[in-house]
Amino acid sequence: LAKTTQPISMDSYEGQEVNITCSHNNIATNDYITWYQQFPSQGPRFIIQGYKTKVTNEVASLFIPADRKSSTLSLPRVSLSDTAVYYCLVGDGAEYGNKLVFGAGTILRVKS
Amino acid sequence: EPEVTQTPSHQVTQMGQEVILRCVPISNHLYFYWYRQILGQKVEFLVSFYNNEISEKSEIFDDQFSVERPDGSNFTLKIRSTKLEDSAMYFCASNQRKTGYEQYFGPGTRLTVT
Numbered sequence: 001l002a003k004t005t006q007p008i009s010m011d012s013y014e015g016q017e018v019n020i021t022c023s024h025n026n027i028a029t030n031d032y033i034t035w036y037q038q039f040p041s042q043g044p045r046f047i048i049q050g051y052k053t054k055v056t057n058e059v060a061s062l063f064i065p066a067d068r069k070s071s072t073l074s075l076p077r078v079s080l081s082d083t084a085v086y087y088c089l090v091g092d093g094a095e096y097g098n099k100l101v102f103g104a105g106t107i108l109r110v111k112s
Numbered sequence: 113e114p115e116v117t118q119t120p121s122h123q124v125t126q127m128g129q130e131v132i133l134r135c136v137p138i139s140n141h142l143y144f145y146w147y148r149q150i151l152g153q154k155v156e157f158l159v160s161f162y163n164n165e166i167s168e169k170s171e172i173f174d175d176q177f178s179v180e181r182p183d184g185s186n187f188t189l190k191i192r193s194t195k196l197e198d199s200a201m202y203f204c205a206s207n208q209r210k211t212g213y214e215q216y217f218g219p220g221t222r223l224t225v226t
Contacts (some may be wrong), residue, residue, distance in 0.1 A: 035215035043217030102155040
């Protein structure tokens with residue numbers, strides 16, 4: 001399993017773009033990068049997954065440089081409801097089973 | 113949109129009692145999981161289940177824990193003799209395929225052991 005490093009917390013204001021970076025220096029060739037979001041007292045929710053370059057969906061964008069040793073989750077124009085914990089997960093479910101291994105995540109606080 | 117449901121939302125029990133936490137995974141999903149999260153801590157994997165048997169379990173999932181899929185829709189986690197340290201949020205999750213990291217989580221059951 002590739003070890004990941006994320007900032008413990010970030011603060012932002014409504015309407016701003018938020019970028020959360022995750023370092024994963026030991027990422028393996030078959031590993032994907034996946035981000036989850038968790039609101040207080042709720043289960044984690046899948047946001048986005050990527051392998052390389054850029055992936056975009058209706059919620060977020062994921063930027064992955066060519067060396068894949070880091071990735072950046074970008075949330076456009078955040079609102080108060082985006083206050084949550086964001087987790088970066090790196091791995092390949094086929095290799096060791098598809099359990100999810102969560103770290104501490106990044107606590108994002110959006111202020112008005 | 114289909115979703116994973118869990119019951120009860122909150123369960124209070126006394127130490128030593130048995131509890132059963134229930135989950136209804138998304139109907140066409142084949143892989144099922146239980147995770148737990150002690151207050152203020154990380155989400156931890158407990159067990160994965162496929163084709164009516166355990167695929168993988170963590171060190172937390174000792175002999176006090178068991179899982180079952182008693183019918184075509186429910187997936188249960190039983191704790192035989194609860195301990196104070198079992199107090200946590202328990203999340204059920206499911207997905208369709210073995211590979212990939214997109215799992216769908218339920219809202220959780222808050223278990224309080226007194």
